[in-house]
Amino acid sequence: MKLYYHPLSSYSQKTLMAFYEKGCAFEPVLVNLMDEQGKAEYKRIYPMGKVPFLRIEEKQWSVPESSIIIEYIERHCPGRTKLIPDDPDLARQVHFDEGQVIFREGDDYSVFYLLVKGMVALELELPGEQVLRVQTLYAGDEFDWSALLPHAGKHFQARALEPVTALAFEGEQLLASFKSDPEFGLAFMLRLMGVVSERLRATRLQLLDMYSPVAKAAGT
Numbered sequence: 001m002k003l004y005y006h007p008l009s010s011y012s013q014k015t016l017m018a019f020y021e022k023g024c025a026f027e028p029v030l031v032n033l034m035d036e037q038g039k040a041e042y043k044r045i046y047p048m049g050k051v052p053f054l055r056i057e058e059k060q061w062s063v064p065e066s067s068i069i070i071e072y073i074e075r076h077c078p079g080r081t082k083l084i085p086d087d088p089d090l091a092r093q094v095h096f097d098e099g100q101v102i103f104r105e106g107d108d109y110s111v112f113y114l115l116v117k118g119m120v121a122l123e124l125e126l127p128g129e130q131v132l133r134v135q136t137l138y139a140g141d142e143f144d145w146s147a148l149l150p151h152a153g154k155h156f157q158a159r160a161l162e163p164v165t166a167l168a169f170e171g172e173q174l175l176a177s178f179k180s181d182p183e184f185g186l187a188f189m190l191r192l193m194g195v196v197s198e199r200l201r202a203t204r205l206q207l208l209d210m211y212s213p214v215a216k217a218a219g220t
């Protein structure tokens with residue numbers, strides 16, 4: 001099977017790690033995304049033009065999307081490492097160490113998290129290498145709503161303040177589930193509107209506090 005990838009693509013790296021962990025044989029094919037001709041040729045193989053992409057010629061199967069590729073090799077490569085727990089809820093669990101940056105402002109990947117355990121700080125970078133904590137999140141809180149806007153980039157930095165466990169959902173898969181179940185989609189989006197409005201309010205309060213004449217006079 002051929003894995004189309006680019007070494008600087010984080011989605012490709014995620015898939016490559018799974019292949020190496022599993023000890024699964026594959027043929028890597030480097031796609032030159034920077035080159036217009038290379039990209040045009042690649043789009044003849046995979047019209048979306050994104051990496052990674054897996055092609056299993058003998059079965060005439062095409063497998064797009066990093067997570068689906070990982071699910072594919074988990075099922076079809078009898079490897080030494082178990083990549084995905086059998087329990088679907090555990091399969092979505094991710095862990096972060098204390099102090100670990102979960103994502104940075106501007107990062108372009110669409111994962112939506114539901115915080116199960118631990119505290120997370122949402123932060124904004126300000127001029128002069130200052131970091132402003134906009135909000136602290138606790139178990140039951142959700143982040144990051146921009147996961148539902150493809151390629152919007154993260155609006156905040158998220159940092160684990162203590163060991164964190166969260167459930168992770170691919171933004172694109174969530175959007176697909178909204179299309180197949182519009183009632184669920186509407187309920188989800190309404191709840192998310194509340195989150196977005198809360199973030200706006202918290203950002204406004206923190207910025208007001210920071211730039212208020214009292215704070216300025218105190219030199220904070």
Ligand SMILES: N[C@@H](CCC(=O)N[C@@H](CS)C(=O)NCC(=O)O)C(=O)O
Pocket residue numbers: 008009010011012033049050051052064065066067172
């Ligand atoms: N949801 C996809 C995202 C893949 C993706 O966005 N790949 C980027 C590189 S990290 C890409 O191919 N960008 C080129 C483009 O959009 O034209 C996955 O999980 O595989």
